[in-house]
Amino acid sequence: MGFRPGLLFNRPGDQSMKNIGKSLLFLLSFVIASTLVMAKPLATGTGHLGVIIERNAGSVVIVDNIEHKILKRVSGLGNLSHATIVYSKDERYFYTFQRDGWINKVDILYGEVVAQVKAGDNAIGGAISQDGKYISVSNYKPGDIKIIDSQTLEILKVIPATYEGGTGESLQSRTVGLVDGPENQFYFALMDAGEIWQVDAHPPEFKVVHKWKDVGDYPYDALLTGNGRYYVAGFLRSNWVVQLDLWNLEKGPQKVSTLDPNLQSPKVPMYKVPHLSGWGVTNGKAYVPMISEERLMIYDVNDWSSQGSIKTYGTVVFAVPRPDGKEIWLTFAGPKNDTLQIYDIAKGKITKKIKLGKGVMHVQFTPKGEAAYVSVRRKDKVFVLNTYTHETIKELEIKGPSGIFFTNRAHVLGL
Amino acid sequence: MGFRPGLLFNRPGDQSMKNIGKSLLFLLSFVIASTLVMAKPLATGTGHLGVIIERNAGSVVIVDNIEHKILKRVSGLGNLSHATIVYSKDERYFYTFQRDGWINKVDILYGEVVAQVKAGDNAIGGAISQDGKYISVSNYKPGDIKIIDSQTLEILKVIPATYEGGTGESLQSRTVGLVDGPENQFYFALMDAGEIWQVDAHPPEFKVVHKWKDVGDYPYDALLTGNGRYYVAGFLRSNWVVQLDLWNLEKGPQKVSTLDPNLQSPKVPMYKVPHLSGWGVTNGKAYVPMISEERLMIYDVNDWSSQGSIKTYGTVVFAVPRPDGKEIWLTFAGPKNDTLQIYDIAKGKITKKIKLGKGVMHVQFTPKGEAAYVSVRRKDKVFVLNTYTHETIKELEIKGPSGIFFTNRAHVLGL
Missing domain, CATH: 2.40.10.480 (Thrombin, subunit H)
Structure with a gap:
């Protein structure tokens, strides 16, 4: 595990404290240094900010998508291969979901980690509930999702993705396609079981309210359509996608051919x-x-x-x-x-x-669409293009860039 | 004209300075007082903030739509009957468009007016360009729109809404339905002339690039559909609306029956x-x-x-x-x-x-839709309802509330 800076919440007994106890000296020196260097928050609105993952460096940069410039780099976060993030409703914080199972909560105004937790050994994605009170992580290993307090990162509930194997044994599936839906629900799919589950994100039960079985072979990801109506899952080994109409849940997932x-x-x-x-x-x-x-x-x-x-x-x-x-x-x-x-x-x-060069991967448009940010991994650059003329407005020096996330995602169900 | 507080930008020679020169003593005392009382900005994300107009009091309140509480009141803005606002892209500032022709630029972190200008005698609405550099106001009197620097509030261009009267004379029409569209364009309608105009918001010309005539009798307002594709205008005296397809401008406005x-x-x-x-x-x-x-x-x-x-x-x-x-x-x-x-x-x-009581008018949902804010003017209250159960979560004491605007509007074309 890499060095994890800036844990400012003292929550004895939780997993992260146990894990980083040995780094306490480093931590202390970091906190002192950061107090001197970065004690002042940005006095800024947050509507124009964004986060870009530096996949190999274990860091992220915070960018300004009006001036198209890097504001801060937050380092030492761990393994950010395939990392994704979600924002708090106020755009003040973002949460990383990492391949190494760590979740970092970062204060975007200070550019500092304020809480962290290890919520699995191999995570694939995450979501934040409609009310902003809970984040949820989907893990490959162990096969589960966890519901976590978005303030403190305390793990409130573990929901193992159990299913019955071919000979009746109880197995745990990798989970994918975790999104937040209306009425404070989470939806996700069981990759190894071919199921879709719905979880009601209300404490203390965080109840699994629906399990739809036999939806297809190896769901690999899912999304919520922009209006929040349909949850749609794709499959590695079935010639269909399924759509689940959240307005009419009783209909269950419907298969739609991909041929x-x-x-x-x-x-x-x-x-x-x-x-x-x-x-x-x-x-x-x-x-x-x-x-x-x-x-x-x-x-x-x-x-x-x-x-x-x-x-x-x-x-x-x-x-x-x-x-x-x-x-x-x-x-x-x-x-x-x-x-x-x-x-x-x-x-x-x-x-x-x-x-644009090897490793063109992520594209994100600025909220109103006047510019497009494009990660080009092998060039260690993010190109900012004029959406209409396709001219390069700016090249940002970013180490092995992958995902790009602007704060307006905080306001959209399913993102 | 009411007392106008907090003009912090010294821009000698502009209209607002001439107009409020006589209030300088008041102004000075206000600036000193506000420095003592409110010198510290809110250290906060801005994604959960909103503005509610207090129509008769000439003030607005800044609210937090997670905790559902009032953070600040900004007073002395002038006549806010039918006032509307737009946000800067970073959500740091909002701009008021007022019946008395004044535009106030307010810093949401300080709760203070930082610039103001009188851009007409009777304004009906406003917009901010896709790139955030220009605001535009539509006036009933004089019949024009004006393009204004969003940083300084300097008036950069006056576009009179001229048309030919019945006997060939040149008249100026009231303007309505002003919105920002893709590729940094503004669209608006001429109420008295039955025309729709398109303005290219690029300096220094800010050229009128299209005028569509004879679209209907007395357009009263217009909108941009959520995806930014159609500009749609309604008419007081025609049995149709018109839709202008921004993807195919050469087709011009198309009439759609309202019968x-x-x-x-x-x-x-x-x-x-x-x-x-x-x-x-x-x-x-x-x-x-x-x-x-x-x-x-x-x-x-x-x-x-x-x-x-x-x-x-x-x-x-x-x-x-x-x-x-x-x-x-x-x-x-x-x-x-x-x-x-x-x-x-x-x-x-x-x-x-x-x-809910007399004067139910504006409804705005929180960005992800878990709560609805409803202005009830005669009760001097904004009710915050749970969207799904319709229970009242909170009653906010707000004097004669009208328009409610959350900061996520900063990220949507046409709002």
């Missing part, structure tokens, strides 16, 4: 598992990357009818709609990951291919 | 001009209040086809969708303004009628 009779596209290697967080949902349509195919499938989210497919340059990892919905920006896995492709929804075709 | 052959509803007095800002657009449908009728018209925003109407309790002023889109909450004009009605989209019917 397109009009566009046979050959299978290619699966370089990377696509992200459902990267599905584009805009203007009543969902743009869904196909597993091991160079194809995006389009659905009408009102009735989940197929609207055909788009042939893409490579296998899509992220399909990110512009905030005004006119275009979808695409990034790719494997050998084609040096390229960004733009699909124009109004014109119904690919209009642009931009090469 | 419903299947629901003849009698004409009632027009107690109040409805707000297009109060049109509900959610899940691909627009819910549009009809002028002088107790009816909401439903359109499919993909093709603007009529989807029928909903018979309502009174003439609708605001139709506000829940953030998860499942319900529309309605408020009414005239004698029925003591009531809130809830239309359930999933069930396709009115499910609830709640009486």
Whole structure:
């Protein structure tokens, strides 16, 4: 475990304290140093701030998306490979969900870790409840989700993802696709069991209120559509996605085919598992990357009818709609990951291919869409592009950048 | 003109300085007092803050929508009847657009006015450009819009809303429905001329790039659909609305009938001009209040086809969708303004009628939708309701409350 700076909450007896007891001297010196150097918070609104993960360095940078500059770097967070974050409702704090099972709570005004907890051995994602009181982490190992107090990071509830194996034995599944939904609910999928569960995020029970079984083989991720109505899960080994209509839960998950009779596209290697967080949902349509195919499938989210497919340059990892919905920006896995492709929804075709260097991965638009931030990992840069002219406005020096998260996500269900 | 506190920017020669020169002594004493009392900014994120207009008192309150409490009151702003505000992109500042033509720029962390300008004699609304650099005000008197530097409040450009009268004379129209659109454009309508104009918010020209004429009689307001695609204007004396597709500007404004052959509803007095800002657009449908009728018209925003109407309790002023889109909450004009009605989209019917007292007007949901703030003017209260149970969580004592604006609006085109 790396050095973990800035634990300012003294909560004897919790897991994090036990784990970092041995680092106390380092910690103390850090706290003193940070008091001298960074005691003053930023006097700033927080609506224009964002966090970019420095995947290999174990650090994150806090950026200003008006001036397009780095404000602070927060280091020593641990293994940030595949790390994701969520924001507190007030945009003051963010929470990291890390491959090493640690969760760091960072004060964005001070650029300091204020609490931390080890909530598993291998985490894949997290969410924050609609009321902001609870965060939840989905773990591969142990197969569970945990409900955690967002103030103190105290673990309030462990929900093991148990299921019955082929010979009747009780197993624990990896969990994926954890999101917050309306009425303070969490939804997630059991990767090894092919199930979707709903948890009511009200204390003290945090009850599992629904378990839907046999939804498909190996769900790998899920999302909530922008309006918070549908929970949609994708599968590694089934030719469908499922949609769960949160307005009509009694209907249960409905299967929607991912086959397109009009566009046979050959299978290619699966370089990377696509992200459902990267599905584009805009203007009543969902743009869904196909597993091991160079194809995006389009659905009408009102009735989940197929609207055909788009042939893409490579296998899509992220399909990110512009905030005004006119275009979808695409990034790719494997050998084609040096390229960004733009699909124009109004014109119904690919209009642009931009090469930015190896490791083009995450795209996030500023909230109103005037600029796009693009991580290019092998270049140690985030390119800030003018959304409309595609000119580079700024290159930010960021070590092995991956996920980019702006604070406006704090206000959207499912993010 | 009332006393205007807290002008901290010394900008000799601008309009506001000329106007408040005579208040200098008051001003000085206020600045000193405020330095003593409020010199420390709030050390806080700003994602959970909001502003509520105290219409008759000439003040606004800054609220916290997590704890549901009043943080500060900012007084002496002038005539706030029909006042509206927009936020800076960083959520640090808000700008008031007032009936008396004044614009106040308020620092939300200090609760203080930091700049002000008189930009007309009678203003009806305002907008902030996508890039955040310019605000724009629409005036009834003089009939124009003005483009103003969002930092300094310097007036950069006056755009008179000129049109040709019946006998060829040049007249100036009242302007309404001013919004910011993608690619840093402003759109607005000329009430007396029946025109829609587009302004390119790039200096130094701030050029009027389009004028669409003969769109209808007496446009009274307009909106941008949530995805930023359609600019839609309503008319006092035409049986249609128009939609302008910003993806296909060459098509120009298209008329969409407001008549419903299947629901003849009698004409009632027009107690109040409805707000297009109060049109509900959610899940691909627009819910549009009809002028002088107790009816909401439903359109499919993909093709603007009529989807029928909903018979309502009174003439609708605001139709506000829940953030998860499942319900529309309605408020009414005239004698029925003591009531809130809830239309359930999933069930396709009115499910609830709640009486809160005379002067129920504005409804704003918290960003993720767990609570609804409702202004009840004659009770001098804002009720905070649990969105799902409709229980009152809190009653805030606010003098003659009208508009309620949360900071997440900073991140949405058209708000």
